[in-house]
Amino acid sequence: MTNVLEVSGLRKSYGKHEAVKGIDFAVAENEIFALIGPNGAGKTTTLRIVATILQPSGGSARLDGVDVASDPATVRERIAYLPEEAGAYKNMTGEDYLRFMARIYFGEKPRQDEALKIAREVCALRERLTDKLGTYSKGMTRKLLLARTIMTRPRLAILDEPTSGLDVLNALEVRATIKEFSRRGMSVLLSSHNMLEIEYLSDRVAIIHKGVIHEVGTPSALKQRYGAANLEEVFAQVAR
Numbered sequence: 400m401t402n403v404l405e406v407s408g409l410r411k412s413y414g415k416h417e418a419v420k421g422i423d424f425a426v427a428e429n430e431i432f433a434l435i436g437p438n439g440a441g442k443t444t445t446l447r448i449v450a451t452i453l454q455p456s457g458g459s460a461r462l463d464g465v466d467v468a469s470d471p472a473t474v475r476e477r478i479a480y481l482p483e484e485a486g487a488y489k490n491m492t493g494e495d496y497l498r499f500m501a502r503i504y505f506g507e508k509p510r511q512d513e514a515l516k517i518a519r520e521v522c523a524l525r526e527r528l529t530d531k532l533g534t535y536s537k538g539m540t541r542k543l544l545l546a547r548t549i550m551t552r553p554r555l556a557i558l559d560e561p562t563s564g565l566d567v568l569n570a571l572e573v574r575a576t577i578k579e580f581s582r583r584g585m586s587v588l589l590s591s592h593n594m595l596e597i598e599y600l601s602d603r604v605a606i607i608h609k610g611v612i613h614e615v616g617t618p619s620a621l622k623q624r625y626g627a628a629n630l631e632e633v634f635a636q637v638a639r
């Protein structure tokens with residue numbers, strides 16, 4: 400199996416505080432890989448480094464062998480990033496926003512149209528797409544941003560808490576969409592502290608706590624290893 404992303408000995412300090420303390424993991428082609436852990440564990444920090452937004456303090460992250468820190472431009476062409484707390488332009492309509500983002504990403508009209516078509520399906524906002532973003536609920540905005548993130552069919556989608564703020568039905572829809580896209584050839588690195596949802600969504604998970612990865616494996620292997628009924632129970636044992 401080919402690895403799309405390889406993270407090795409990755410470290411990040413903010414001043415004296417070491418938020419990520421030398422972590423290793425890899426994401427394979429078509430794989431959905433989740434970083435799970437409590438608030439402050441280092442999930443967003445790791446995702447931001449892979450997304451070329453933050454410089455690591457040590458170690459490396461490579462996308463198809465390309466180092467994210469030394470060649471961010473090449474990496475950016477192959478990834479898409481959904482930040483944890485993302486806003487959008489309040490005065491644009493949903494449709495205008497998606498078109499604007501498609502134009503930034505693709506030069507040719509047919510590719511822009513293709514991306515727009517995908518985005519419309521993914522966000523499922525239908526007639527609300529003609530309304531301004533300022534009138535959207537939190538969940539509607541989240542779905543629009545997810546649509547914007549995966550409409551370019553990136554090699555790796557980096558999704559920080561993709562279902563945060565979504566109700567049960569919308570979260571189910573978003574999870575199904577992420578799964579479908581991964582089957583169609585997109586790898587996913589996501590974070591969540593909702594360990595139960597992650598069990599359903601992810602092929603493999605890494606349990607991160609205080610900047611250290613304690614376990615990596617499929618949800619079923621981890622549950623078996625700890626004799627646990629679910630990943631929350633696994634985490635409770637790991638975090639002790």
Ligand SMILES: Nc1ncnc2c1ncn2[C@@H]1O[C@H](COP(=O)(O)OP(=O)(O)OP(=O)(O)O)[C@@H](O)[C@H]1O
Pocket residue numbers: 413416418436437438439440441442443444445483592
């Ligand atoms: N810009 C920053 N400056 C200083 N410290 C930071 C900064 N960003 C994050 N940290 C610290 O680094 C640690 C890891 O934060 P990070 O945001 O990566 O955690 P997280 O796992 O994403 O948490 P959450 O589940 O709350 O989103 C925390 O202790 C946090 O306070």
Ligand SMILES: [Mg+2]
Pocket residue numbers: 442443444483559
């Ligand atoms: Mg975070």
